[in-house]
Amino acid sequence: MNTSNIVSPENLVYAKPELMNDMYMHYCPGCSHGTVHKLIAEVIKELGLEDKTIGIAPVGCAVFAYKYIDIDWQEAAHGRAPAVATAVKRLNPDKMVFTYQGDGDLAAIGTAETIHAANRGENIAIIFINNGIYGMTGGQMAPTTLNKMLTSTSPTGRDVQTMGNPLKIVDLMALLDGVCYATRSSVHTAAAVRKTKKAIKLAFENAMAGKGTSIVEVVSTCSSGWKLSPTASNDWMVKNMFPVYPLGDLKNI
């Protein structure tokens, strides 16, 4: 079989989203950030919101998110993305505003901003990447780090007696009246990627419809911080992260 018969536009099944540019991503090999960036680019294109979307980039590994997706972006101070998004959305009610945050950004330094933006029911979408570690700064313990998980600042494993329990912030946010959609998903298999794409699409539609705050938690890997290969990280995530952070919708109204 000659491949030139197959390689033609009418047989195309899957390609890089048009909104993603050709710049090489700075993420480590196998990092879930790249997959979620791709889904965001696809969803924005499908909803036709290329000119109406404003993304709020966080501090963390995704600090350079604005370099890869060709939409309007604003960089926020560490943890303050929901506060910046509140202002952007209130001043531009016809725009679709979303934040893209990691667990150190959203669940540690930005807890107050996140909880109160959700409690006010701001019409924004929050994409939350939870890998249980501070990836960019060298794998320190985060609020979402699992019990007995090894990190560079808990070298003998997290001890819940002295260091507290893993923070399930999306479960907390699901209790708030301002939140219309809270879900937890993953991107380790093709089926999980499709589910996450649907969740992001619903979150963006809610933001445009003015239904309240939507949060999509993506349970992710950090192969550099976990000191595992990308594929071993995915297996570790399924075995250890999913029992603590079970996948599925927590709220959908």
Next chain:
Amino acid sequence: MAKVKGYVEVNTQRCKGCGVCVVSCPSDVLELQPREVNDRGYHYVYMKNPDDCIGCANCGYVCPDSCLTIYRKKITQ
């Protein structure tokens, strides 16, 4: 009988050789280059068994660096 044939085009410069696509493939088509590397020093992915590809695009969905383009064609015999 109609048969489905697929083809995976790899952007070898963009690939970081993470191997997530290799695990996701149901037909064991992909493999990382054992010796060859791209300009950035990564062992990029290639089609080891191109005849087995069914164009399901599982590899494309899970690829974090969007370096795979998948084609699929129905072949009638």
